[in-house]
Amino acid sequence: MSEKGKITIKALVTGGSASGGPPIGPAVGPTGINIKDVVDTVNEKTMLFKGLTVPVRIVCDPETKQFEIFIETPSTASLLLKEIGAEKGSSSCSDDKIGDINLDQIINVVEAKKDIFLNRTYKAAIKSVLGTALSIGATVEGEDPRMIQQRIENGDYDDRITGEI
Numbered sequence: 001m002s003e004k005g006k007i008t009i010k011a012l013v014t015g016g017s018a019s020g021g022p023p024i025g026p027a028v029g030p031t032g033i034n035i036k037d038v039v040d041t042v043n044e045k046t047m048l049f050k051g052l053t054v055p056v057r058i059v060c061d062p063e064t065k066q067f068e069i070f071i072e073t074p075s076t077a078s079l080l081l082k083e084i085g086a087e088k089g090s091s092s093c094s095d096d097k098i099g100d101i102n103l104d105q106i107i108n109v110v111e112a113k114k115d116i117f118l119n120r121t122y123k124a125a126i127k128s129v130l131g132t133a134l135s136i137g138a139t140v141e142g143e144d145p146r147m148i149q150q151r152i153e154n155g156d157y158d159d160r161i162t163g164e165i
Contacts, residue, residue: 007031009058015049015074018042024058031062038067045071052078073116076132079109090137098137103148103157106130106140122161123152 011023018024020035028038038058046054055072073079077089084099103126110117110125117125130145130152140148151157 005061005063007060007062009060011056011058012053013042013046013056015046015052015054016043017050018046018056028058028060028067031060031065033060033062033065033067038069041067041069042071045069049074052082073113076109076113076129077136079112080105080129080133080136080138083109084138086136089135093135093137096137097139100139100142101133102141103160106133106148107161126161127152 009024009027011027013024018039020039024039024042025035028035042056042058046056049071052074054074057070057072059068059070061067080101081087081089081098083105084101086098088098090096090098106126106129107122109129110122113129114125117128127149130140130149133140134145138145152161
């Protein structure tokens with residue numbers, strides 16, 4: 001795709017359920033690129049995040065009618081909510097708990113986001129995700145996420161958490 005004349009469209013779509021309506025259709029339509037092709041590609045690439053709000057970037061070249069789709073990872077909170085099966089976080093995270101999650105599910109979220117973490121180690125990344133679990137009102141293995149963070153710091157999970165990101 002040539003650099004000259006490219007148009008970049010940023011949008012938030014529901015994973016696997018984008019349509020030709022807003023926000024994609026009205027933004028892509030004026031470029032002359034087939035909206036259905038763009039929507040089909042977005043849905044194919046976001047199927048892994050079905051039901052979650054996913055940031056996408058569509059780079060269009062109106063001259064050649066080519067496009068590229070770049071999928072960003074949903075927020076850590078969104079991934080945790082999906083793992084828990086909740087629609088939204090608690091408005092009072094210290095008092096009202098929205099659900100419980102296990103350490104393997106926390107690790108799944110780290111794996112989904114590992115390409116964008118600034119943390120160097122899995123331990124640091126997991127502790128970061130545990131902090132988000134705390135902020136949305138989730139417990140981890142029936143406990144306050146801060147207790148799990150402390151155990152990780154103490155080396156209690158070293159057999160399960162190793163390596164660098």
